[in-house]
Amino acid sequence: MGLMDRQEIEALVKDYGSRVNEGRTIKELINDGEIPELKGCQIYEGKVSNCVYGDTLKTNDGIPIRLMYRSNRVSTHDQHRGTIPFKDQVLALNHHLMLELVKGILGSSQFKIPDLTPTSTVIAAENLSPIQFENVLRLYMAESSTSTSLYQHWLSGEREFCGHKLPNNLSPNGKLPYLMDTPSTKAKNDESVSPQYLFDKGICTEQEYMEIRNNSILVFGIILEHDRKKGMIPVDTKLEHGRNHKGEIVVMDEVFTLDSTRRWKLDLESGSFELDEQGRPKSYSKEFVRGMKFDSKTGLLSPKQELEVAVRYIETIQHISGKRFEPDLRPRDERIVESTNLILKHLGLKK
Template sequence: MSVERSTRVPFKEGHFSKIEKCYDEKKQITGDEVGLDNRTKGKVRDQYVYPNSIVLVTTDRQSGFDRSLASVPYKGAVLNQISNFWFDKTKHIIPNHIISVPHPNVTVGMKCTPFPIEMVVRSYMTGSTDTSIWKNYQSGVRNYCGIELPEGMTKNQKLWDVLFTPTTKDEHDRPISCEDIVSEGFMSKADLDYCKSKCLEVFKVGQEWASKRGLILVDTKFECGKDKEGNIRLIDEVMTPDSSRYWIKETYSERVENGQEPENIDKEFLRLWFRANCDPYKDEVLPEAPRELVCELSRRYVGLYEIITGEEFGFGNQDEKDIKDVIEKEAK
């Protein structure tokens, strides 16, 4: 399995040996060995609920197509710390749920009731999942989330505007219009209008910041919820490579003009590999992602962290016992 390594993602070679060692020694953080009873397991994050807070553990599990695809070294620490970076940078726009980040993989947050809607924001015609704008357009959909799409659009082209394209969080997610969100009782119009406005504003900050660092923030999903006082807060994760697509700005135009996929620093190329090697929605057993691909994905994640934050990634100790100690302190 040959994986293209982007030379435009700054990365120290000594880092890669740490990634390979973590992979070979199976030191990825899965969440399974924390060993506490009050765990609620999500696709990537595990939750531990206490009277005054909720503890979120971002693991190295890699999800896609509503499935577990792989375990990627250091991915959880990257996601958690990139989220914290964006939460801090956008807290003047919308309050968030952060109380503290006591460990690279752990966030202590306020207890909030999530809205049952993912606030998806898009600026390019792309995607490989069944809810994505490109997959729907490719199958003939021209009214997507209540938005009329013109004929003749092509994959990966820039949209005429930044679009708000929410999806439900049902057993099988589905694109939904703002009008239907209100009429079907998912959210009130006032709450939806507020969330839409703030998510678009946060996305704009992300795009401008990414552009200055040679990246294109293509799309992302946000989640919002209400705290016990009824205040709407930004929750979960913000503009991570799991919830977003990031492309290399310098090569975007040339690659698209030549019919190539944009250089990406997110999990899209892992999804594309599974699309090419199985039916990830229907096959009962999925093939194992190649070692080279998983390690390259880790390299891109760590590289993205360093591009966005301007700081060198701290690999630290991949030990779930440390996470258990942090959670138990929160419980006291």
């Protein structure tokens, strides 16, 4: 079957959106005894995903395991904005496709689990020792309201950013002179910093940074060529890295997904970017959510807006994959339990 058109996607979201959002969280499932192997493990509840790890969660070889559970939550400006139907499955498939393209260079902490589908919202990986900075790469100076953005620094008159000299003739949403590495701290309030800051604070060595930087630039080029053929351009992205039990530096968490990577759509006839109602490049990423009007009291998206975001996410994954989106229509907790049991069985931890 061919790709779903917008009308089909809207019908899918309208008919099944509530259903796929239903179900208990992983914390509730563990507390209810649904997955006894995870009893006593630590649960980290993040803005858009939850992680489970602990002393008892190890492979037979003693490698520590981290289980990551994607949610349908969406956040902007460090604030929860709502729940987007199918978002967890879209990002899971997005991450799977991109990781297959880049893991030969960036490595991977994930365990290969037979029978686990690419849309499974549970990821099994080694619990890495994280390197405490976000590796941000920028090809364009995208307009952005976030405090760590190059655009906000340039707008305020600064002409040096993360160690890079900024020319005066840059333009909003214009291409940068070259692909810039612009690291950001991982803290309550993130801050864009120079690589030298990372060395001075003991976050990583110069040699480690150069390995991360050079490999990331290589894979950005791979994704650029992949996306260009699909009619899109990666504008900027965020990667995170950690050290595995062998001391190797590998990528962790998601790679080049809609939540971590801004993409703009190309007009294939003109070769220029498609524009939205405000005359800005049409964004196929979480970025367009930041431009929405939230409820003045709750700060949340309206139900109508949540469905609109879901449609955009599904449209984008079809562009990226070139294939029809085939979601699992069961409630979340059914999918979570099945995927977790597959993982535990394969890793020899199922009781």
